Amino acid sequence: MANHVWRYWLSACVAILEVFASPNTLRATWPNGPFVTSGRWIHDAAGSTVTYVGVNWPGSLDTMIPEGLQYQSIQSIVSKIKSLGMNTIRLTYATEMIDQYYDNDETDVTIQKALTNALGQDSGRAVYDKIIANNPSFNDETTRLEVYDAIAAECAKQEIYIHLDNHISKAGWCCSPLDGNSWWGDEFFNIDNWTRGLSFMATHGKTWPSLTSMSLRNELRIPLNNVTFASSSYSWERWYTYVKQGSSAIHKANGDVLIFLSGLDSDQDLSPVVNGTALTPGSATFSQGDFSGFANKLVLELHAYDNIFGPGPSNCTTVKVKLFNAGLKALTDEAENQFPVVLTEFGLLQNGTASQDPYISCLLDYVPSANAGWMIWEIGGSYYIREGTQDQDESW
Incomplete structure (x- = not known):
């Protein structure tokens, strides 16, 4: 009997030690990071697949404060996002x-x-005064970054990932090819300030358990306010130079986060990256070897609004082919370079005709079937100020 009891307790103790010694168990606290990529998948520290499903929360307009806090508390907003079954917030900021x-x-x-x-x-x-009434923990000394901190803390509490997006350089509404924020070296797009900003936010976000990924830049586009500059600078070759520079800045500051790469044409084209073709006008091609030490941290992001398909696309095959060629091919064995892909912006005009637009039903069918992540634009109903109009309605 004594031997039986001894063996029982010995087995129990071994089982307990195995539980506490298991690396996966030790890291099982949400979000069970850091995340890494393997081919077309994102994995957590236990090797489980992670798929981003979420919404955009802008904080990059004129006030540089995440929108809507004069109407609801952070806790209420995050709770409503959670109630929709979403697991991610794409939180934007301005350099x-x-x-x-x-x-x-x-x-x-x-x-x-x-x-x-x-x-x-x-x-x-x-x-x-309305913001303080809804968020009584804030006061006259609360800073903008502390609002970001409060959102990050609430997201950790409710188990919502934060994807931190460098949306624009000079704060304001985005995005126009004439706004001076279009491309590296554009009027307001200072390259040194951009890398400094990426490093700063990556470092600042190290205290946020909810921060799992960051973007390099939202909707890179041709800078049409300076045609001479555009003709000499806007190219895949130049894109690659700065993508490597920005990625290194983020990874050096915070080695845990995934890094999202956006393409050209307002993030509607990543084809040379996926296909391994020349990054023109040069002859070099995209190589994960150029991201030494963090190639397993890279994710591709695309944007897709119905206006990119021309007027009234009614054929879902058209939608699928365009998205596939734009970058979703990276999710398949046909790609030269496989990556996870997240549709970080999509949406449509909320004017009562949404159900009549075939684009959205095609998109909602294809993207999940391809096992791509997605984040809809956007959660807020209005902006503190947008393009000079206070409390301007958001119709998308």
Whole structure:
């Protein structure tokens, strides 16, 4: 009997030690990161497949404060996202926020000052008072970065991944080929400030358990405000130079996060990357060997709105072929370079005709069947200010 009891307790102790010694068990706390990629899949630390399913939350417009907090609390907004079955928020920011931090002796701007600067004294105060009423943990000393911190903390509490997106350089509405934010070296797109901003946010986000990935840049596009500059600079060859530079900046600052690469034509084309063809006008091709030490951190992102398919696409085959050729081919064995792909923006006009638009039903059928991730544009109903109009409605 004594031997039986001894063997029982010995077995129990061994089982307990095995549980606590298991690396996967030790790292099983959500989000069970860091995430890595393998071919066309994203995996967590236990090797389980992760698929991003989420929504955009803009914070890169004039105030540089995530939108909508004058109407609801952070807790309420994240709870509603969670209730939809989503697991990701693509949280956007402007490089200008980090530029101002450094220009202000490494001190961030308070939300009260940011609102006053963007909306004026009276309107700024009125919106600020509403934000404080909904989010009573904020006060006159709360900064914009602390709002990001609060969102990250709530996302960790509710187990929502944060994908941090460098949306624009000079804060404002995005994206136009004439806005000076289109391409590296454009009027407001300072390359050194961009890499500094990526490094800063990657470092700042190391304290966020919810931060699992970051983008290099939203919707790279031809800078039509300077045709001479565009003709000499806008190319896949130049894209590759800066993608390697930005990726290295993020990985050096935070080796845990995935890094999303967007393509040309407002992120509607990644074909040379997927197909391994020349990055023109040069002859070099995309090589994961050029991302030494973090090639298993790279993800491709695409954008797809119905206007890219021309007027009234009614054939789902057309939608599928265009998306496949744009970059979803990376999810298949046909690709020269396989990657996970996430549709980080898609959407349609919310004017009562959505159910009549065949594009959206085609997209919603094809993207999940391809096992691609997706993030819809966007969660907010309006903006603090957009293109000079306060509380402008968001119709997409």
